[in-house]
Amino acid sequence: MHPLDVFRFAIGSLRSNWRRTGLIALATAIGVSSVLLLTALGEGANRYVRGQFESLGTNLLIVLPGRSETVGGPPPLLGETPRDLTVDDAYALLQHPSLQQVAPVMVGAAPVSTPAGLEREVTILGSTSEMLDIQRLQMAYGQFLPPGDPQRAASVCVLGSELAVHLFGSSTAVGQWVRAGDRRFRVIGVLADSGVTVGIDFNDLAIIPVASAQALFNRESLFRILVEAATEQDLDAGEKAIHRLIAERHEGEDDVTVIAQDSVVKTLGRVLTTLTYGVGGISAISLIVAGVLIMNVMLVSVTQRRAEIGLLKALGARLADVRRMFMVEALLLATLGAVVGLVVGLAATQVVAELYPKFPVAVPLWSIVVALSVAMSTGLIFGVIPARRAAALDPIEALSKR
Amino acid sequence: MIDLRNITKTFVLGEQQVNAVIDVDLTIGRGEYVSIMGPSGSGKSTLLNLIALLDRPSSGEYRFDDQLVTDLSDDELAGVRRHSIGFIFQSFHLVPRLTASQNVELPLTLAGVAPVRRREQVERALDATSLSDRAQHRSHELSGGQRQRVAIARAIVTEPKLILADEPTGNLDTAAGSQVVALLEELRIKQGVTLIVVTHDPDLGQRAERQIRIVDGRIAKDVHASA
Numbered sequence: 001m002h003p004l005d006v007f008r009f010a011i012g013s014l015r016s017n018w019r020r021t022g023l024i025a026l027a028t029a030i031g032v033s034s035v036l037l038l039t040a041l042g043e044g045a046n047r048y049v050r051g052q053f054e055s056l057g058t059n060l061l062i063v064l065p066g067r068s069e070t071v072g073g074p075p076p077l078l079g080e081t082p083r084d085l086t087v088d089d090a091y092a093l094l095q096h097p098s099l100q101q102v103a104p105v106m107v108g109a110a111p112v113s114t115p116a117g118l119e120r121e122v123t124i125l126g127s128t129s130e131m132l133d134i135q136r137l138q139m140a141y142g143q144f145l146p147p148g149d150p151q152r153a154a155s156v157c158v159l160g161s162e163l164a165v166h167l168f169g170s171s172t173a174v175g176q177w178v179r180a181g182d183r184r185f186r187v188i189g190v191l192a193d194s195g196v197t198v199g200i201d202f203n204d205l206a207i208i209p210v211a212s213a214q215a216l217f218n219r220e221s222l223f224r225i226l227v228e229a230a231t232e233q234d235l236d237a238g239e240k241a242i243h244r245l246i247a248e249r250h251e252g253e254d255d256v257t258v259i260a261q262d263s264v265v266k267t268l269g270r271v272l273t274t275l276t277y278g279v280g281g282i283s284a285i286s287l288i289v290a291g292v293l294i295m296n297v298m299l300v301s302v303t304q305r306r307a308e309i310g311l312l313k314a315l316g317a318r319l320a321d322v323r324r325m326f327m328v329e330a331l332l333l334a335t336l337g338a339v340v341g342l343v344v345g346l347a348a349t350q351v352v353a354e355l356y357p358k359f360p361v362a363v364p365l366w367s368i369v370v371a372l373s374v375a376m377s378t379g380l381i382f383g384v385i386p387a388r389r390a391a392a393l394d395p396i397e398a399l400s401k402r
Numbered sequence: 403m404i405d406l407r408n409i410t411k412t413f414v415l416g417e418q419q420v421n422a423v424i425d426v427d428l429t430i431g432r433g434e435y436v437s438i439m440g441p442s443g444s445g446k447s448t449l450l451n452l453i454a455l456l457d458r459p460s461s462g463e464y465r466f467d468d469q470l471v472t473d474l475s476d477d478e479l480a481g482v483r484r485h486s487i488g489f490i491f492q493s494f495h496l497v498p499r500l501t502a503s504q505n506v507e508l509p510l511t512l513a514g515v516a517p518v519r520r521r522e523q524v525e526r527a528l529d530a531t532s533l534s535d536r537a538q539h540r541s542h543e544l545s546g547g548q549r550q551r552v553a554i555a556r557a558i559v560t561e562p563k564l565i566l567a568d569e570p571t572g573n574l575d576t577a578a579g580s581q582v583v584a585l586l587e588e589l590r591i592k593q594g595v596t597l598i599v600v601t602h603d604p605d606l607g608q609r610a611e612r613q614i615r616i617v618d619g620r621i622a623k624d625v626h627a628s629a
Contacts, residue, residue, distance in 0.1 A: 005511045016499035311495045314456060315509045315556075316484025318477045396456050399495060 001321040010329040014336075017301070021333060024290075024297050028337020028375050029344060031287035035371040036345030036363050038283050040352070042276025044361035046269055051360065053265040055136050055194070059100075059232055060261040063093075063225040063242055083250045084221030087150050087210055092249055096241035098234035099227050103131040104150065106213040107223040110181040112206060114167050122163060123205040124180060126213020134228045137202060140164075142174040142189030145209055153211035157185035162203040164190040180206065181216050235260050280367055284374050290337065291378025298330050298386035302393075309390050310398025319391045326387035327380070334379020338372050345371075403563065403596050404430040404453060409462035411448050422448040423459070424619040430598070430612075432563070435590060437610035438600045445619040447568070450600045454487060454566050455479045467563065484513045488557030488595075490586075492569035494549045496541040496556075502548075503528060503537040506555045513560065527559040530592075531585060547578030551585060558589055564596045565589075571606055583609065 014021045065085045090104040106126030113119040129147040131137065137144070144158055157178065164173040164187075173187045185208055194202050214220055229238040239258045247254040302309065312322060345363065352361045411423040422445045430436055440446040451457035452464065455471060464472050466482060474482070483489075488509075496505045503524050510520045528534050531551040541549055550570060557565050567586065571579030583606060590597045601607050608627070615623035 001512050002514050005514075009511075012499055307495060308497050311497070312508070312512065313480065314454070314483065314489050315512055316480045316482075316487075317512045318480050320477075321512065396451050399491065 001317065001324070003324075006321070006324050006328050009325055010332055013301075013305075013325075013329055014332060020297060020301075021336070024293055024333050025337035025340055027290040027293045028287065028334055028379070029341035031283065031290045032338050032341025032371045032375050033345035033348060034283040034286060035280055035374075036342070036367055037348045037352070039276050039280040039367035040345075040349040040361045040363040042272065042279050043364045043367075044352075044359050046272040046276065047360040047362065048358075049268050049272060050265060053261060053268075056261065058262050058265065059229040059235060060134065061099075061227040061229060061235065061238055061242065062259045062261065063090075063227060063246070064257040064259070065221065065224075066255060066257060083253065083255055085225055085246075085256065086220055086222065087214075089246060089249055090222065090225045091150065093225070093227055093242055093245055095245060096238065098230055098238045099241060100230045101130045101134055101228040103127050103134050103226040104210050104222050105131070105224050105226060106210055106217065106221075108213065108217040110216060112163075112167070113179045115177060118167055120163070120166060122180070124213060124216070125200075125205055125207045126210040126216075127207055128210055131207070131226065134226050135200075135202070137194065138192035140190045140192040141172070142187070144189055145207065146188075150209070151211050152209065153215050154209050155183065155185050155212065156188045156209065158189040158191060158207040159187055160191050160201075160203040160205045161193045163206060178206075180208070183212070183216055185212070232262065235262055276364075280370065284370070287371070287374045287378055290375070291334070291382040294330055294333050294379055295382035295385060297333075298326060298383060299389065301329075302326065302386050302390045305390075306393060306398040309393050310395040313393065313395040314399060322391040322393075323387040326390045327383045330383025330386065331376065331379045334376050334383075338375040341375065342368065342372065403432045403434070403467060404428065405463075405465040405468075406452070407463040407465075409452060409459045409464060411445075411452060411457065412460040421619050423452065426462075426619075426621055428614070428621065428624075430596060432596055433590075433594050434596050435587070435611045436596075436598045436614060437607040437612070438598065438614045438616060439602060439604065439607040440616035440622075441602065444616045446600050446602075446616045448619075449616060450566060450568055450598070453598065454489065455483055484509065485560060486563045488560065488562040488565040490550070490553050490557050490565065490567040490570045492572040494541070494546075494553045494573070496549055496552055498541050501538050501540055502533060502544065502552045502555075505541070505552055506559050509556060509560045523559050523561075524555075527555040530558065530589065531555040545578070546574050547581055550574060550578070550582045554582070554585060554589070558593065558595075561593065562595065564598065567597070567599045569601055569603075570599065571601070571603065579606075 063085065087104045090102045093099050093102050104127060108124050109121060110124050111119055112122040128150050129145045132144040140161055145156065159173055167173065167178065168176060173190050176187050177184055178187060191202055227238065227242065229235050239260060242258050243254045246256045309322060349361050349363050406426055406428040409423060409426045410421065413420045413422055426449065438446050438449060448457065452459055459472065463470065467486065471479065471482060506524045506527050507520055510523060528537055531554050533548065533551055533555060536544060536548055544552065570582055570586065574582060586597060599606065599610060607613055611627060613625045613627060614621055
């Protein structure tokens with residue numbers, strides 16, 4: 001029997017039972033579309049988190065004072081106080097070619113008041129002009145801290161977008177003076193709303209030059225140093241260089257901890273990808289359920305069509321012909337469901353994308369491949385038993401029973 | 403054409419062995435018109451199934467068209483049926499979702515005949531059974547007599563050497579029945595095929611040139627009636 005005729009025969013049988021065909025295809029379609037939708041959500045979460053971190057800079061190394069390392073042995077006689085990180089430490093890191101930019105960071109809190117008498121306890125960040133670039137900050141108004149000697153304590157500040165509204169309402173903040181502790185600062189810029197929710201909340205703080213912060217808080221030590229490596233490949237070399245350079249400056253004591261933001265992102269990405277696989281796998285179970293449904297329906301069909309199968313065999317159909325007819329029918333059922341599921345799944349993803357534009361849902365290619373191949377192979381696998389049963393029917397018995 | 407030697411068919415029913423056909427010797431020549439009659443349970447259907455290559459004898463030898471078919475595989479037997487035997491059943495056995503012409507086409511499709519040749523042969527068969535105007539009807543749109551004529555067209559479309567009709571008029575009224583019989587007899591003469599009719603209707607059986615009567619699995623009577 002010609003393959004095309006087998007095909008036509010199977011299609012004819014599916015069409016004559018269109019209600020049954022539709023219902024079974026629906027089961028497969030639900031399976032396929034749920035796999036696609038759920039993996040799209042997982043992928044969306046993954047991309048969302050990545051996007052958030054990437055907007056903070058992926059080549060970022062964060063240097064913290066002190067070593068987070070558990071060392072065995074008896075406790076030292078003298079308390080091991082790590083040496084403070086200083087602004088000079090920060091700039092010393094630039095000696096290494098793989099480290100492109102540094103921004104020393106100091107953090108403190110102080111009451112900030114306006115000439116109008118509004119006062120607010122505010123997180124104050126002491127840093128330098130490089131922070132704008134390293135943290136990918138955007139300005140809404142005015143300018144960021146001016147570049148220049150980091151030791152110069154200029155009396156200027158940059159406000160986060162929320163803080164600017166709190167202090168000055170709808171009136172222009174740039175050019176106004178604010179008082180922080182016992183010092184006065186002129187507002188030279190307001191940050192744009194970053195929308196980023198991980199890391200530091202830049203919307204509700206004031207940024208002043210690091211030297212001014214040292215004076216304001218009356219201490220030298222830095223909270224941390226932000227370092228940007230030239231490229232992603234430089235991260236490892238950069239990290240080693242930091243340890244070496246700091247050790248040189250701290251009398252041979254490598255007493256800092258370096259965190260690569262990239263490794264945090266990657267770890268999170270791995271967790272989310274695993275989660276996506278898991279969710280996709282769970283929904284793939286529904287495809288196997290659909291496969292079992294296909295098998296049942298095909299078995300019922302074999303029973304209902306005993307006379308037809310008997311006739312085909314009497315008329316000289318080979319065993320392989322009969323088997324193929326039913327296999328193709330099962331496969332077509334699965335394929336129909338898979339295609340409908342593909343369309344529905346992609347459409348549903350599109351709807352989610354329209355409803356939540358900030359959430360970057362996307363159906364990953366692997367999930368399409370997996371969903372379709374699982375759907376088709378369940379059709380194939382669960383089609384085997386009915387097809388065999390059909391082929392094994394005794395034509396005499398099949399024809400005599402009415 | 404058909405040469406049965408010592409054919410016995412035994413069924414096992416529960417713990418009992420039932421001999422449906424016992425030690426039958428039968429030779430039927432090309433172009434013969436044979437009726438096989440007998441009461442129900444006499445083994446005539448079993449004999450028909452054996453002749454039709456739908457069933458295998460428990461013992462004995464069967465030569466179909468000078469070929470020993472007793473030890474052919476299922477697929478080889480299917481091949482002989484496909485090319486050499488046309489079937490007509492009491493309950494027509496048309497595939498309900500297919501049109502008359504598609505039903506007639508079925509044996510050709512199974513034999514892998516090319517579509518163009520298929521169409522020609524189907525047209526010829528429908529023409530021979532005066533069904534050309536019913537080609538696109540499905541079986542529920544046809545009368546019993548028309549359905550059986552579709553079945554006859556399906557049986558002759560491969561131009562077989564042997565046509566086996568199992569109670570061809572059993573589900574038909576007298577008028578439609580005699581039409582169908584007339585058609586079968588006409589086709590037999592035109593195409594020179596061997597025609598075997600199994601029936602327990604004596605009127606139908608007596609029309610055949612050779613009448614075989616089966617009782618209890620044995621040939622009780624084998625009469626050549628001069629037409």
